[in-house]
Structure formats: structure tokens, C-alpha cells
Amino acid sequence: MKIAILGYGTVGSGVFEIVNSNAEGLARRAGQEIEVKYVLDLRDFPGDPVEKVLVHDYSVIANDPEVDIVVEVMGGVEPAYTFVKEALLKGKSVCTSNKELVAKHGAELLEIAKQKKVNFLFEASVGGGIPIIRPLNQSLTADEIEEITGILNGTTNYILTKMRDEGLDFDTVLKDAQAKGFAERNPSADVDGFDAGRKIAILTSLAYGSQVDYEDVYTEGITKITENDIAYATAADAAIKLFGTSKSVDGKIYAMVAPKLIGKEHPLYAVNDVFNAILVRGNFLGDVMFYGKGAGKLPTASAVVSDVVDAAKHQGVNIMTIWSNKKQQIADKATLATKFFVRVPEAEKAAAEKLFKIEKVMTAEGVTGEFAFLTAEMAEGDFEKAAEQLNVLNRIRAEL
Numbered sequence: 038m039k040i041a042i043l044g045y046g047t048v049g050s051g052v053f054e055i056v057n058s059n060a061e062g063l064a065r066r067a068g069q070e071i072e073v074k075y076v077l078d079l080r081d082f083p084g085d086p087v088e089k090v091l092v093h094d095y096s097v098i099a100n101d102p103e104v105d106i107v108v109e110v111m112g113g114v115e116p117a118y119t120f121v122k123e124a125l126l127k128g129k130s131v132c133t134s135n136k137e138l139v140a141k142h143g144a145e146l147l148e149i150a151k152q153k154k155v156n157f158l159f160e161a162s163v164g165g166g167i168p169i170i171r172p173l174n175q176s177l178t179a180d181e182i183e184e185i186t187g188i189l190n191g192t193t194n195y196i197l198t199k200m201r202d203e204g205l206d207f208d209t210v211l212k213d214a215q216a217k218g219f220a221e222r223n224p225s226a227d228v229d230g231f232d233a234g235r236k237i238a239i240l241t242s243l244a245y246g247s248q249v250d251y252e253d254v255y256t257e258g259i260t261k262i263t264e265n266d267i268a269y270a271t272a273a274d275a276a277i278k279l280f281g282t283s284k285s286v287d288g289k290i291y292a293m294v295a296p297k298l299i300g301k302e303h304p305l306y307a308v309n310d311v312f313n314a315i316l317v318r319g320n321f322l323g324d325v326m327f328y329g330k331g332a333g334k335l336p337t338a339s340a341v342v343s344d345v346v347d348a349a350k351h352q353g354v355n356i357m358t359i360w361s362n363k364k365q366q367i368a369d370k371a372t373l374a375t376k377f378f379v380r381v382p383e384a385e386k387a388a389a390e391k392l393f394k395i396e397k398v399m400t401a402e403g404v405t406g407e408f409a410f411l412t413a414e415m416a417e418g419d420f421e422k423a424a425e426q427l428n429v430l431n432r433i434r435a436e437l
């Protein structure tokens with residue numbers, strides 16, 4: 038089985054390494070030897086073993102009938118979309134780690150793969166090395182999915198963990214994370230929640246079988262989380278985590294990315310540093326959780342290579358994946374019920390007590406001049422209306 042890898046960056050070089058160093062095991066599991074025939078990249082890599090198979094022109098790969106599987110690990114929508122579509126139309130299976138591509142064009146590419154009796158696989162696009170796409174598509178099929186909640190972004194989980202463990206503010210930790218290579222120079226996609234938004238859009242599309250546009254997913258990042266917020270969380274034996282969540286409630290599908298205050302008993306409480314985890318709740322199964330490295334060269338490449346093995350095992354057979362082009366309506370979050378952790382200036386204590394049903398007053402060592410509390414569960418819309426009447430210092434959704 039000859040494969041071609043599009044992009045010799047972090048993930049692409051990881052795929053090349055795994056296919057070459059684990060050749061025997063892969064051959065056993067795929068039922069045939071897997072060989073990298075081409076690697077496409079604009080750059081040259083003098084002295085690197087990839088040199089022997091390096092090409093600069095995609096048409097060499099697209100037009101070679103010997104290439105059965107194309108691995109797309111370039112990232113970004115273009116030219117990845119054009120290349121992937123052409124490969125599928127030419128009867129080649131495609132395995133990708135590219136969440137931008139999958140979130141935007143997943144439904145269409147799956148349909149082409151189905152028509153051509155090949156496969157479009159994207160295990161690495163969500164949760165890096167964590168198996169979550171295949172379980173959703175093939176293992177959790179007896180149930181209706183009631184909820185998916187995940188820590189889907191390693192960079193923000195690292196930042197929140199450091200802020201808590203070292204008592205540092207967001208900007209200081211972000212700079213440290215950038216210096217260590219855990220955050221991009223332009224960190225917006227991670228810290229503003231867009232990366233997690235694409236990932237929850239993919240998972241929700243798969244869970245409910247129709248297209249969730251990530252633009253419809255309400256998205257809040259972690260840039261407004263302060264040291265004080267974290268001090269209250271720690272005092273309450275709780276943690277603040279960035280969640281990508283989708284829920285099916287009374288026939289409506291909700292999806293959002295937002296920080297959440299969770300207690301010690303929450304299954305995602307102990308997921309720290311760059312780790313990701315995804316909790317799936319089925320109506321018969323109850324909760325299952327998937328935990329591991331959500332990013333990085335070899336974990337992500339490992340998931341891509343598992344797709345290559347799956348594609349090799351299913352030559353000529355399309356693995357049915359239900360994700361139609363039909364747009365999934367995302368319900369207005371105003372009707373979604375949740376608790377809120379709220380901080381207001383101390384002078385507004387009486388007003389807050391009038392406006393909200395307060396479940397618990399919160400305190401934090403060393404934080405003065407403010408009144409902090411946990412509301413009872415209430416509709417988001419009602420919360421917003423009440424909160425407008427106060428000078429809210431911060432509010433974080435809570436599951437305590």
C-alpha cells in the first residue's frame with residue numbers, strides 16, 4: 038500500500054517517522070506493507086531521509102494510480118481542500134489531522150468518499166492522539182448522545198493550570214507558554230476559543246449527523262479569567278476549565294465554548310496541563326471519558342497512522358459516517374439553564390441579593406472589596422438581563 042504525505046511539518050514528519058519505524062507492526066495490522074511513496078512540501082530538507090521521496094508538485098501524487106492513501110497534514114483550508122477533494126475524486130482515501138478542513142468541508146468530503154467507495158478519515162482532527170472520532174462513529178452507536186463535554190485545547194488548559202498552580206496572571210503565563218512552544222506567537226485561535234469551537238463543531242456534527250457550522254457555536258475564551266477568579270475557585274476546591282460542550286435538551290441542540298467552574302467530583306477536574314479529555318454521555322451508556330495528549334507531533338501522528346491502517350483495511354469499502362450537509366440548527370443559549378459564579382463590587386451586594394437566587398456565597402483568601410456568589414440554576418437569558426443591572430466584575434458558568 039503506497040501512501041503520500043502532504044506537508045512535512047510537525048505532524049507530517051511524525052507520520053513519516055511512525056510509518057518507517059513501526060513498519061512491521063503496521064503491516065501486520067493493516068494486512069499489507071505500508072510504504073511512503075511521496076512527501077509533498079514546498080521546502081527542501083537536505084540530509085533528511087525524506088529527501089528520497091520529496092516532491093514539490095501535487096499533481097505527481099494526484100496522477101499516480103499507485104498511491105491509494107493520501108495523508109493531509111498541511112493545515113488550513115486551502116490548498117488542503119482542493120488537494121483532498123481531487124484525491125478522493127481520483128479514488129484515493131484521505132486521512133487528515135486538519136480540523137479547519139474537516140469543520141468546514143467534512144460533510145462534502147465524506148459524501149465524495151462514499152460515492153467513490155473510499156474513505157475520508159479524520160481521527161487526529163479532534164483531541165490529537167485521543168481516539169474520539171472512531172468511538173463516536175463506530176462504538177457509541179447504540180445510544181442517543183445527550184452531551185459531549187471536552188477539554189479540547191491543550192494550550193488553554195496548560196495556561197489555566199499554570200495560573201492556578203503558580204498564582205500567575207494570564208499575560209505572564211501566556212508569555213511563558215509562548216517561550217516554551219506551548220502557545221503560538223498569535224495565540225488567538227487557542228485563547229479566544231476558536232480552536233475548541235471547530236473541534237466541538239466536528240464532534241456535534243458526528244453526534245447528531247448533520248452540519249454544525251462553527252460560526253454558530255457561541256465562543257468565549259480564557260482571556261478574561263483573572264487571578265481573583267482562580268483564587269475563588271481554589272478556595273472552593275474547584276477549578277476553571279475551558280469546555281467545548283454540546284447538549285441535546287428536549288430535542289434542541291446547544292453548543293458552546295466557554296470557561297466553566299467545576300468541582301473536584303467532576304470527571305474533567307483532574308485533566309491538567311496540555312492534556313485533553315472528552316466526556317460523552319449516552320442515554321443508555323451513561324458517561325464515558327477519553328483522556329490523553331490532544332496535540333504534539335507523535336500523539337497526533339499516531340492518530341493519523343491509525344486512520345491509514347483503517348483505510349488500508351477497508352480498501353474498496355466505505356466506512357459509513359453519518360454527517361449530512363443539512364444544517365444543524367443550534368438553539369439560542371438564552372434558554373439553556375446553568376449556574377453562574379459571579380463577582381460584583383461589595384457595594385452591589387444588596388442589589389445582587391435582590392436580583393439572583395444565591396445558592397452559595399463564595400470567598401477567597403486575600404480578595405477584598407467584592408461580593409462573589411454562585412447562583413442557582415437559571416436560564417442564560419434571564420441571567421444576562423439581571424446581570425446588566427450590575428457592574429459585574431466577571432461571571433463564569435459553573436457546575437458545582
Ligand code: HSE
Binds near residue numbers: 165191193227331333
Ligand atoms: N493548539 C491546539 C491545542 C493544537 O492547543 O490543543 C491541537 O489542535
